[in-house]
Amino acid sequence: MIELTDFSCGYGSKTVVPSCTLTLRDGELTALLGANCSGKTTLLKGICRRIETNGVCRIDGLSHTAPPARIAKHLSYIPQKSGMTLSCTALDAVLMGAHVHTPLFSDYSAEQKQKAADLLRQFLDISPETDFLTLSAGQQQLVILARSLMQGANNLLLDEPDSALDFSNKHHVLSTIRDVSRTGKCVLLCLHDPNLALRYCDRLLFMRDGEIFEDITLFEPDTDKLNAAFRVLYGDVHIEHVQNRPFLFRE
Amino acid sequence: MKKHNLLIFALLTGTAFILSLFIGQYSIHLADMGDPSSMSFRVFFTLRLPRTVMAALAGAGLALAGYVFQTLFSNPIAAPDIIGVSSGASAGAACMILLMGSHTLLTAGGAMLGGFLAVMLTIALAKQAGSDRTASFLLAGVAVNAIAQALLMLMKRSADPERQLASIEYWIMGSFASVTLSEVVPAAILALCGIVPLFLLSKTVSLLSLQTDEAQMLGVPVAAMRMIVLILTTLVVTSITSITGLISFIGLIAPHAARLIRKNNDRRTMLLSMLIGAVLVLVSDSIARSWGSSEIPISILTSLIGAPYLVFLLRKGGHTLD
Incomplete structure (x- = not known):
């Protein structure tokens, strides 16, 4: 669970998210929707304490100002793209998630290696020895997702996991993320595609100019409220139900 | 090949080590080894053994340092020169030669001090930039490297051309x-004080190759670990080069070769890198002392052997350095 109270964050003296009070629950997949520069990534970075913050941010009751090794046991951040630039097997990339649970001078245990191999097999049909750098963007996202599960954190933040993915990979990655949230994890992700959010998420947070102006749970949602929120973000759009699923269409 | 590469290179290192003990201008006669007063016995224990141990240690240590720098700076062509260690050590050694003459231990001390001062200056400059990002360290390293090179040139210019400049x-x-036994022991102890913890920290070193934010979110206290790893690596490089002088290319070629062979960034790749480094230096030193009437400086050979090997691996693996 992630709890924000009067939380603000920004870069240096520039405050991007002025005030945010919010509770993200376990087992809930929440999407943060907004145009470019609306403050979505900044809010995620603020929760991770990668930028200047004020106010209260608690992750499973632990302040986000705790040392990295303590925070990493509760919170996992999945960037748009991993910063991995040197060759590394997919298995070892997943194993990096176990670093926080392994004594400083020890190598990963046989059990950890087995768990990493199982997670990799669960998400991807590739050899564990495959070089991470040779994987497609979608496959890399899934490896990083497996790494965050290896980390064992209860709370997951994902920054635009659908960016740079083709149609089928987007759906594969999002359905995998939804399966992960169903195991009781609290998941918050930034998304650009509203239809992906409508299809896979439980809750939508609408953001503009650094403020969350609407918070809608998608279990029997108020369509008028949903339409109004989407119109603030995207202009002339409306929701229609196709095969009992809501879709956003431009007028 | 991939499964057995460690075993293959361990055997190669062992073979190169044993051959190195028996290769040289003077032939060791095994029959005389039982007699402590024989020339073979004295050459073996006074010259060959310390020299071979130091060559293996230097190869492994410099390769490890190169591996760590490449990982730390996420750059496959990074080497100990990149943060000014080598040029700092050269300037320190040159300074001692100018001030105190060609005294081996003083030169070694000067090299060690110069290397450490260069790294401390790099760290201080990177901090001044207000960021612990990799780019700050690289830019600070380039600046310190340039300062040390300028000082070195200045010292060469004022050196006595007959003795000091040649030294x-x-x-x-x-x-x-x-290299003598009395130098090898302290150098080896100091180098091992860096090599052993670096090897044990390989898991964390791998994570330092990620972006700072990503590594931190995986639980690594990035700034502190980067500093510790930099200091340990500097200890390894300076303790070796203080005795041997500069040995080119090993810190670049050995880790790169290990990565191309294993295509990984783990403890075994680190170990393979050390074994390749040891083999390269042992072979180079054996050739250096047995080819011709006078010894060939080691850096000439490590470059001549290392560069074609790197080209071969690049062609075989279809890799580029970008």
Whole structure:
């Protein structure tokens, strides 16, 4: 669970998210929707304490100002793209998630290696020895997702996991993320595609100019409220139900 | 090949080590080894053994340092020169040669001090930039490297061309010719004080290759660990080069070769890198002392052997350095 109270964050003296009070629950997949520069990534970075913050941010009751090794046991951040630039097997990339649970001078245990191999097999049909750098963007996202599960954190933040993915990979990655949230994890992700959010998420947070102006749970949602929120973000759009699923269409 | 590469290179290192003990201008006669007063016995224990141990240690240590720098700076062509260690050590050694003459231990001390001062200056400059990002360290390293090179040139210019300048140049080219047991022991202890913890920290070193934010979110206290790893690596490089002088290319070629062979960034790749480094230096030193009437400086050979090997691996693996 992630709890924000009067939380603000920004870069240096520039405050991007002025005030945010919010509770993200376990087992809930929440999407943060907004145009470019609306403050979505900044809010995620603020929760991770990668930028200047004020106010209260608690992750499973632990302040986000705790040392990295303590925070990493509760919170996992999945960037748009991993910063991995040197060759590394997919298995070892997943194993990096176990670093926080392994004594400083020890190598990963046989059990950890087995768990990493199982997670990799669960998400991807590739050899564990495959070089991470040779994987497609979608496959890399899934490896990083497996790494965050290896980390064992209860709370997951994902920054635009659908960016740079083709149609089928987007759906594969999002359905995998939804399966992960169903195991009781609290998941918050930034998304650009509203239809992906409508299809896979439980809750939508609408953001503009650094403020969350609407918070809608998608279990029997108020369509008028949903339409109004989407119109603030995207202009002339409306929701229609196709095969009992809501879709956003431009007028 | 991939499964057995560690075993293959361990066997190669062992073979190169044993051959190195018996290769040289003077032939060791095994029959005389039982007699402590024989020439074979004295050459073996006074010259060959310390020299071979130092060559293996230097190869493994410099390869490890190169591996760590490449990982730390996420750059496959990074080497100990990149943060000014080598040029700092050269300037320190040259300074001692100018001030105190060609005294081996003082030159070694000067090299060690110079290397450490260069790294401390790099760290201080990177901090001044207000960021612990990799780019700040690289830029600070380039600046310190340039300062040390300028000082070195200044010292060369004012050196006595007959003795001091030759000593400086010879030190820079690197050699195991004057290595003695009394030098190897302290250098080995100091180098191992860096090598062992770095090897044990390999898991964390791998994570330092990620972006700072990503590594931190995986639980690594990035700034502190980067500093510790930099200091340990500097200890390894300076403790070796203080005795041997500069040995080119090993810190670049050995880790790169290990990565191309294993295509990984783990403890075994680190170990493979050390074994490749040890083999390269042992072979180079064996050739250096047995080819011709006078010794060839080691850096000439490590570059001549290392560069074609790197090209071969790049062609075989279809890799580029970008």
